[in-house]
Amino acid sequence: MSRPSLHGSLRPFPILRLAVADLRDEWLLSLCVSLAIAAVLAPLMILFGLKSGAIEIMRHRLVQDPRNREIRPKITRTYDVAWFADIKRRPDVAFVTPLTRGISSTVDAVNVATGATAKLDLSPTGRADALVTENGATVPKENECVLSAASSEELNVQKGGMIEIRTNRRVNGEFQSASLKLKVAGVLDLRAGGGKIAYVLLPVVEAVEQYLDGQSVPKYGWTGSLPLARPEFDGALLVAGPEGLDPAYERKAVTDTGFVHLKKLDPLKVENVAGFKVDAGVWLLRPAGSTVRQENFEALKEKLRGSGIQIVPWVDSIPVKIHAADGLVFPAVVKSVPVQGDESPHFTPLIQPSDAVQMAIPVIFSGKGKPAGKGDSIVLAGLGGDLTIPIVGISGYPSDGTLLMATDNAGILRQAISRQVERDPKTGEFLVVRRGYSGFRLFAKTIDQVDGLRRFLESKEIPVFHEGERINDVRTLDSQLSRFFWFIAGVGIAGAVATLAASLYASAERKSYELAVLRLLGLRRREIVQFPAWQGALLTAIGFVMAVGIYAVASAVLGRVFEDQLNAGEHLTILPPGPVTAIFFLLIALAVLSSLLASMRIFATDLSEALREGSV
Amino acid sequence: MKWVYQLRNVTVERSKGGASFSLTIPEFQIPRGSFTAIVGQSGCGKSTLLDILGLVLSPSSADTFNLVSRHGESFEIAGIRAKYLAQIRRHHLGYILQSGGLMPFLSVAENILLARMLNPKTAMDPEKMEDLVFRLGLQDHLKKKPSQLSGGQRQRAAIARAVAQNPEIILADEPTGSVDKYTAAKIRDLLLKCAREQDIAVLIVTHDESLVSGIADATYSFELTQRGDGELRSILKKVA
Numbered sequence: 064m065s066r067p068s069l070h071g072s073l074r075p076f077p078i079l080r081l082a083v084a085d086l087r088d089e090w091l092l093s094l095c096v097s098l099a100i101a102a103v104l105a106p107l108m109i110l111f112g113l114k115s116g117a118i119e120i121m122r123h124r125l126v127q128d129p130r131n132r133e134i135r136p137k138i139t140r141t142y143d144v145a146w147f148a149d150i151k152r153r154p155d156v157a158f159v160t161p162l163t164r165g166i167s168s169t170v171d172a173v174n175v176a177t178g179a180t181a182k183l184d185l186s187p188t189g190r191a192d193a194l195v196t197e198n199g200a201t202v203p204k205e206n207e208c209v210l211s212a213a214s215s216e217e218l219n220v221q222k223g224g225m226i227e228i229r230t231n232r233r234v235n236g237e238f239q240s241a242s243l244k245l246k247v248a249g250v251l252d253l254r255a256g257g258g259k260i261a262y263v264l265l266p267v268v269e270a271v272e273q274y275l276d277g278q279s280v281p282k283y284g285w286t287g288s289l290p291l292a293r294p295e296f297d298g299a300l301l302v303a304g305p306e307g308l309d310p311a312y313e314r315k316a317v318t319d320t321g322f323v324h325l326k327k328l329d330p331l332k333v334e335n336v337a338g339f340k341v342d343a344g345v346w347l348l349r350p351a352g353s354t355v356r357q358e359n360f361e362a363l364k365e366k367l368r369g370s371g372i373q374i375v376p377w378v379d380s381i382p383v384k385i386h387a388a389d390g391l392v393f394p395a396v397v398k399s400v401p402v403q404g405d406e407s408p409h410f411t412p413l414i415q416p417s418d419a420v421q422m423a424i425p426v427i428f429s430g431k432g433k434p435a436g437k438g439d440s441i442v443l444a445g446l447g448g449d450l451t452i453p454i455v456g457i458s459g460y461p462s463d464g465t466l467l468m469a470t471d472n473a474g475i476l477r478q479a480i481s482r483q484v485e486r487d488p489k490t491g492e493f494l495v496v497r498r499g500y501s502g503f504r505l506f507a508k509t510i511d512q513v514d515g516l517r518r519f520l521e522s523k524e525i526p527v528f529h530e531g532e533r534i535n536d537v538r539t540l541d542s543q544l545s546r547f548f549w550f551i552a553g554v555g556i557a558g559a560v561a562t563l564a565a566s567l568y569a570s571a572e573r574k575s576y577e578l579a580v581l582r583l584l585g586l587r588r589r590e591i592v593q594f595p596a597w598q599g600a601l602l603t604a605i606g607f608v609m610a611v612g613i614y615a616v617a618s619a620v621l622g623r624v625f626e627d628q629l630n631a632g633e634h635l636t637i638l639p640p641g642p643v644t645a646i647f648f649l650l651i652a653l654a655v656l657s658s659l660l661a662s663m664r665i666f667a668t669d670l671s672e673a674l675r676e677g678s679v
Numbered sequence: 680m681k682w683v684y685q686l687r688n689v690t691v692e693r694s695k696g697g698a699s700f701s702l703t704i705p706e707f708q709i710p711r712g713s714f715t716a717i718v719g720q721s722g723c724g725k726s727t728l729l730d731i732l733g734l735v736l737s738p739s740s741a742d743t744f745n746l747v748s749r750h751g752e753s754f755e756i757a758g759i760r761a762k763y764l765a766q767i768r769r770h771h772l773g774y775i776l777q778s779g780g781l782m783p784f785l786s787v788a789e790n791i792l793l794a795r796m797l798n799p800k801t802a803m804d805p806e807k808m809e810d811l812v813f814r815l816g817l818q819d820h821l822k823k824k825p826s827q828l829s830g831g832q833r834q835r836a837a838i839a840r841a842v843a844q845n846p847e848i849i850l851a852d853e854p855t856g857s858v859d860k861y862t863a864a865k866i867r868d869l870l871l872k873c874a875r876e877q878d879i880a881v882l883i884v885t886h887d888e889s890l891v892s893g894i895a896d897a898t899y900s901f902e903l904t905q906r907g908d909g910e911l912r913s914i915l916k917k918v919a
Contacts, residue, residue, distance in 0.1 A: 068805070069788060069791065069792065069805050069808040069809050069812065069821075070805040071792050071795075072792060072795040072796055072799050072802075073789065073792050073793065073795070073796040074796060074799065077796045081782070081784075081785070084782075084784045084785050084789065085782075085784040087784070088783065088784035088824070089784070577782055577784075580774075580776070580782070581782075582765070583733065583735065583768065583774055583780070584768065584769065584774065584793065584797055585765050585766065585767075585768040585770070585772075585797055586765070586797075587762070587765050587766070588762070588765075670735045671726075671730045671735045671736050674735070674776070675726065
């Protein structure tokens, strides 16, 4: 027969062992106390779990769905390249893409394999576009596209398939069409939106827009015109012969010509500001707007027919920089000058055609300066970007930094000030780069930054669509529910602690004789107080574990019941470990505190009396 | 002579609801390893004396009140604070109460092991403890809870715990109060035998003189005087 060993010593934690032995001896009572605690805690945990779960689901859905970070302008206006560059630099912007005119982005699409067709909207995308990357696709390359769920369905094409997009235009009554084959790099989840959209890189959308505008897109083999830069002028010089300018013509010059201001100049000063000498009177005509074009000169010529007035297009001095091949940079000023066939009977160009140097565009330098040559270039810093014109050959730099440039070419430079102009290095043609975009699509980095971005954009007078309200709603709901929960939890926990304190007190009362014997045997006060303290902590811990068990069952049942409403990875109830651990330790602390009541009961009775009372 | 207790002119005064009681102990000594009996009817001061000896009650005045350990340590009880009295009880005193004073939630074995929990250094070693358990006939009851034992078995378990603790003295308060005469004698003999072997003095407080007469080394009783209304004086007297 095996006997319990007498080798032990009930150590370590002797009082804990005594407390446990007592709880086990009265297991039914202990169970009741723990159940009472669990009965309070379990509903609290379920409530807390539901609160956390519901808020988390809402937040998760908000956070997960990039639409909630999306910001779109309510109004159409022109956003230039510089605006996009600025906004892209903001730390709260994850992605921004320009949008082209809505009307020019609709294309016909064909599934190359099956012939299925659909009308799609082309929408630009790019690196870090959450709409694409967070809806199950990767950002397409230039010969690729990502389709929305609806467009994939209508074209019956999946990832890896090929589609052809086709766009049509009418030029001089003749229908023309252009097409481009795109590989389907991915299909977006349904939640990305219900529209029939193909997401492509911005250059593809721009190409379609250019084609519709009648222009050619050489890289796709689409023919058409070129967006050639057209000279713009700041005004016109009217150079009169010895007979002067008839006042009737003065009026005519500012009637329906685009010019409104007429001012007589000192002929001697003209020589300084312009590159030529005049014999007689000279007037400067200024337009109502900022610049005038060829058609204004046509109109003016018509008005002044028979007056004997020579009309010379006028460009104000344009500051530029000369970038020398050796890396040096010189400031310079371009002045327009009529050359070659522009000679008038009334003035003499300062520069003879023979002085023209070999440049991409003919420029004549006034005076002689530092010898230079091939490899140097003229750089004009325009609003839309730099225009660089290489110098093919040159006789020398101007000592005073003045470049004399043929009027028409100076007019192109004038245009490059306000719009971006590029020079095609192959053909030498100057092409106007697009002015800007009519809209944008933007993603904030996090849902919490949406509101800040909204405020920023609205301060720039760009009203926007956004989901900030929903984000704030969830935040408010969370804090309201939390308050609500902590209130209920406070009441509940107070009840649980009261239950525990009462039961510990009753237990101390019941066991006053045994506790007195323990005191008689020599257990110290600090040892005796541990007895109810351990019991309180243990009963609470058991109650807590039971509550977690009840919570787990309830949570599983709830999860099953609401299965249909939950997405993958979502849980209706969540017990965040941090607060739960904190509550656990708070409860244990409260339990130990409440055990002090029992201790007070123990020590309230005189030891000798307690021994007599119990022994009766 | 080596003493466990030395008391001279110790008095206790108690009053309760108009009635007052005083106990005077003119001269009282317990030699090491001896068997002392205190006899008397209830209300004569037995419990009060036991409370004083058990360091549970402080005397009102005392010329001498010393407890001397085996190692010659002498404690002047009157001047010691309650906190340290618990310590002295723990190391030097053993108790057997009327109903045993066992913990109902511990098994017999665990109750005996309380002795070692209290005094890990001075308590009996496991082999001796096992021997003691055998001699007390408890070997088959070690797993049981006190409530499953008979009155005699409970007292034997209490003896085992008190002896295993290896104190200077065992204070037994009516240890045979709840058993029949035959069992009472048996329990007394077991207690004395086990205590003697460990050089533990035994003090039995009982109302049953026959339990101790002719056996005790010394027997004390009380001389009672009723003075006026509700005033009772008791003086401890050696009777044998």
